[in-house]
Amino acid sequence: MIEFNNISFRYPGSNSGLNDINLKINKGELLAILGQSGSGKTTLLKLIAGFEKPDSGIIRVNNKDITPLSCQQRNLGIVFQDYALFPHMTVLENIAYPLKLKNIDKDSRLARAAAMVQKTGLSGKEQMRPANLSGGQQQRVALARALIFEPAALLLDEPLSALDAGLREEMRQEIRQLQQQLGITTILITHDQEEAMSMADQVAVMKNGCLLQVDHPTNLYHKPKTVDVANFVGRANILPAMALGAHRIECALGQLQVHAPELKAGQPLHIMIRPEHWRPIPDEYNTFAVEHLNTVFWGPSCQATVMINGTVIKAEGRFHTAPTHLSIHPEHIHLIS
Numbered sequence: 001m002i003e004f005n006n007i008s009f010r011y012p013g014s015n016s017g018l019n020d021i022n023l024k025i026n027k028g029e030l031l032a033i034l035g036q037s038g039s040g041k042t043t044l045l046k047l048i049a050g051f052e053k054p055d056s057g058i059i060r061v062n063n064k065d066i067t068p069l070s071c072q073q074r075n076l077g078i079v080f081q082d083y084a085l086f087p088h089m090t091v092l093e094n095i096a097y098p099l100k101l102k103n104i105d106k107d108s109r110l111a112r113a114a115a116m117v118q119k120t121g122l123s124g125k126e127q128m129r130p131a132n133l134s135g136g137q138q139q140r141v142a143l144a145r146a147l148i149f150e151p152a153a154l155l156l157d158e159p160l161s162a163l164d165a166g167l168r169e170e171m172r173q174e175i176r177q178l179q180q181q182l183g184i185t186t187i188l189i190t191h192d193q194e195e196a197m198s199m200a201d202q203v204a205v206m207k208n209g210c211l212l213q214v215d216h217p218t219n220l221y222h223k224p225k226t227v228d229v230a231n232f233v234g235r236a237n238i239l240p241a242m243a244l245g246a247h248r249i250e251c252a253l254g255q256l257q258v259h260a261p262e263l264k265a266g267q268p269l270h271i272m273i274r275p276e277h278w279r280p281i282p283d284e285y286n287t288f289a290v291e292h293l294n295t296v297f298w299g300p301s302c303q304a305t306v307m308i309n310g311t312v313i314k315a316e317g318r319f320h321t322a323p324t325h326l327s328i329h330p331e332h333i334h335l336i337s
């Protein structure tokens, strides 16, 4: 388990840092930290790894306060973006290296490294040097090296960003399987939404050094709590709106029926409609005649850009012809107040 309690931090002489971070990652869970460049992801990682000390607050790993400890004393496995493997060492030597630092005898080192080679699918590559491995294999070596001393938690800093798209997808699953098999509490830093959503038990969205929302991937996608999160996670149509009373709102599209018995007339809010939830046929609810602007073919689906009462809307689906009408079920209109 990893806990951040009221963590605040400023880089000396700057306004950048982290603002009152509270976060809990349960034992064996993978939490992805997602955010745009400069949002504070790496800073958070530096604080847990011990490269920087917080100005205030406590970080605990398995209920132990690690805030005063040095990097070495924290017993955390870290995989960086560029792997940082030792070029002159073989795969086996690279993996065994952290055990050497801990003065574990050579036979035990090599036996444990050999077991880790098996777990990470590197059998047959033991005597090769990093330069002769593919990107995915180098990444596995880095992962094996980070896990060899059975760390209390694993920190992954954009570990897949150097790989091409196909391999990245494969490695996502491999890392997730290994993480679950070992039951190791893990923090994954990424700016790739798909990576965060597909690998994590929980995703934390960061902006300007603050946590905007920490939630299960499906909640984050379907029930973002703020307009910032809705805008950042996935594609969305987001419009300002005004409540007209229970189950009814008004926005630039016109009046819409929504699923919200608690709404009070005059309440300002925003609505979010995911493009894939529009249906290209009239329905008994919320149906609009649309002016079709263009359709882009994406393979499994298309994205249509249309105009409804002067407002540009994106819809996605398997449209065989340009839609003339779009309808949206009240259940698929998410309200953000």
Ligand SMILES: Nc1ncnc2c1ncn2[C@@H]1O[C@H](COP(=O)(O)OP(=O)(O)OP(=O)(O)O)[C@@H](O)[C@H]1O
Residues within 6 Å of the ligand: 011, 012, 014, 016, 017, 035, 036, 037, 038, 039, 040, 041, 042, 043, 044, 191
């Ligand atoms: N050593 C430093 N001194 C001063 N400011 C810094 C330092 N390192 C980072 N920052 C600033 O802190 C903020 C957060 O940076 P951080 O590297 O944590 O962002 P990030 O989300 O990891 O970005 P990226 O995805 O580009 O790595 C940024 O505004 C950055 O400019």
